[in-house]
Amino acid sequence: MKLQFAMDTLTTEHALALAAAAAPHVDILELGTPLIKSAGLSAVTAIKAAHPDKIVLADLKTMDAGELEADIAFTAGADLVTVLGSAGNSTIVGAVKAAQKHGKGIVVDLIGVADKAGRAQEVVALGVDFVEMHAGLDEQAEEGFTFATLLRDGEASGVKFSVAGGINASTIASVQRSGAAVAVAGGSIYGAPDVGAAAAELRAAII
Ligand SMILES: O=C(CO)[C@H](O)[C@H](O)COP(=O)(O)O
Numbered sequence: 768m769k770l771q772f773a774m775d776t777l778t779t780e781h782a783l784a785l786a787a788a789a790a791p792h793v794d795i796l797e798l799g800t801p802l803i804k805s806a807g808l809s810a811v812t813a814i815k816a817a818h819p820d821k822i823v824l825a826d827l828k829t830m831d832a833g834e835l836e837a838d839i840a841f842t843a844g845a846d847l848v849t850v851l852g853s854a855g856n857s858t859i860v861g862a863v864k865a866a867q868k869h870g871k872g873i874v875v876d877l878i879g880v881a882d883k884a885g886r887a888q889e890v891v892a893l894g895v896d897f898v899e900m901h902a903g904l905d906e907q908a909e910e911g912f913t914f915a916t917l918l919r920d921g922e923a924s925g926v927k928f929s930v931a932g933g934i935n936a937s938t939i940a941s942v943q944r945s946g947a948a949v950a951v952a953g954g955s956i957y958g959a960p961d962v963g964a965a966a967a968e969l970r971a972a973i974i
Contacts, residue, residue, distance in 0.1 A: 768942070768943045768947055768948060768949065768950055768973055769794040769795060769822075769948065769949045769950070770792070770793045770794055770795070770949075770950055770952065770966075770969060770970055770973065771793065771794065771795035771796075771797050771824065771929065771931075771949050771950065771951040771952070772785075772786075772789045772793040772795070772796055772797060772952060772953070772956050772957075772966060773797040773799050773826070773931065773951055773952065773953030773957075774786065774796065774797060774798060774799055774802060774953070774957060775799035775800075775801055775802065775904075775953050775954070775957065776799070776801070776802055776957060777801060777802060777805040777806070778802075778805070778806060779802075779806045779809065779810040779813050779814075782798065782802055782806070782810055782813075782814060783813060783814065783817055785956075785957055785962055786814055786817060786818055786821075787817070788962040788963040788966070789956055789962055789963060789965075789966035790818055790821060791963070791966075791967075792963070792966035792967045792969070792970040793821070793966055793970070794821070794822060794949075795821065795822040795823075795824050795847070795949065796814055796818055796821045796822070796823050796824070797823075797824040797825075797826055797951065797953075798810055798811055798814060798823070798824070798825050798826060798845075799826050799953065800826045800827070800828050803825060803826065803827060808825070808839060808840060808843040809843070811823060811825050811840060811843040811844050811845050812843045812844045814844075815843075815844030815845070815846075816844070822846045822847060823844060823845050823846050823847070824845065824846065824847040824848070824849070824874065825840040825843070825845035825847070825848050825849070826849050826876075827840055827848055827849055827850070828849055828850075828851050828876055828878075829848070829849070829850040829851065829854065829858065829862060830850075830851050830853070830854050830858065831854065831858055832858070832861075833850055833854065833857070833858035833859060833860070833861035833862035833863075833865070834861030834862060834864050834865045835861075835865075836848075836862070837850070837861070837862040837865035837866060837873065838865040838868070838869075841865060841866065841868075841869035841871050842869075845871065846871050846872065847871065847872050847873070847874050847896065848862065848865075848866070848871070848872075848873055848874070849873075849874045849875070849876045849899065850862045850873055850874075850875055850876070850895075851875070851876055851878065851879075852875045852876060852877040852878075852880045852883075852886045852887075852890060852898065853879055853880055856889075856890075856893060859873070859875060859890055859893050859895065860893055860894070862895075863893060863894040863895060866896075867894075872895075872896035872897075873894075873895040873896055874895065874896060874897055874898065874899055874929070875887075875890040875895045875897075875898045875899065876898075876899045876901050877898055877899060877900055877901055877920075878899075878901040878902070878903045878906075879903075883898075883900055883917075883920040883921075883924070884920045884921075884923040884924040884925075886898075887900075887920075887921075887924035887926050887928065888924060888925070888926060891926040891927070896927070897926070897927035897928055897929060897948060897949070898924070898926060898927070898928050898929070899928065899929045899930070899931055899951065900917040900918070900920050900921045900924075900928050900929070900930045900931070900932075900947075901917070901930075901931045901932060901951075902914055902917060902931070902932035902933070903932075904954075906932075907932060907933045912933075914930065914932035914933065914934075914938070917930050917932055918930065918941065918942065918945035918947075919945075921945050921946065921947055922945050922946055927948045928946075928947055928948060928949075929947060929948060929949035929950070929951055930942045930945070930947045930949075930950055930951065931951035931952075931953070933954060933955070934950050934951065934952045934955065934969075935952070935955035935969075936955065936965075936968045936969050936972045937972075939952070939969055939972045939973060940972055940973070940974060943973055943974060950969075950973070952969055955969065956969065
């Protein structure tokens with residue numbers, strides 16, 4: 768299982784510092800949606816230039832103009848770009864077309880989708896690389912939140928999936944047991960006093 772570090776920060780400088788600390792322990796460096804909205808796609812270019820050996824994911828969460836938005840992110844240096852599962856199929860097909868042009872990949876984020884397993888099967892048939900079983904930061908803050916349903920949906924989908932929803936060192940093993948291809952961790956790494964140590968701890972918890 769790969770480890771993806773979601774850098775939900777606001778400046779390229781901070782993202783570069785976070786990436787430098789965590790890179791030895793992670794496979795995928797994700798530029799979070801707030802970072803791209805704040806700093807622009809030049810942040811993607813900066814992270815890819817600093818870490819050419821890492822897979823760089825631009826978390827655009829595209830909802831429309833799939834081909835155009837994916838194309839500009841791939842041109843900026845992204846290896847993977849996210850599109851929302853609630854977008855129409857034509858948006859997802861457009862993003863896949865851009866990925867094929869660049870030799871890169873699309874991840875469909877199933878945040879907010881009720882039938883995650885069913886939609887996962889539909890979008891994989893459209894040519895996306897994998898889907899993300901995702902509970903966002905606001906959903907995580909709701910009372911009684913658990914990401915157990917994400918793991919069940921992932922298993923039920925029968926397709927390649929990642930999981931994101933507040934994963935930490937004590938829960939990452941359960942993500943791996945669910946069959947996830949990628950565990951996404953944001954806050955448990957960038958919010959730790961020692962970012963490198965937190966990333967190493969997550970890596971060590973992967974069996
Ligand atoms: O995409 C996101 C929010 O929309 C986050 O990057 C994702 O949820 C991972 O971060 P965390 O581990 O803090 O949940």
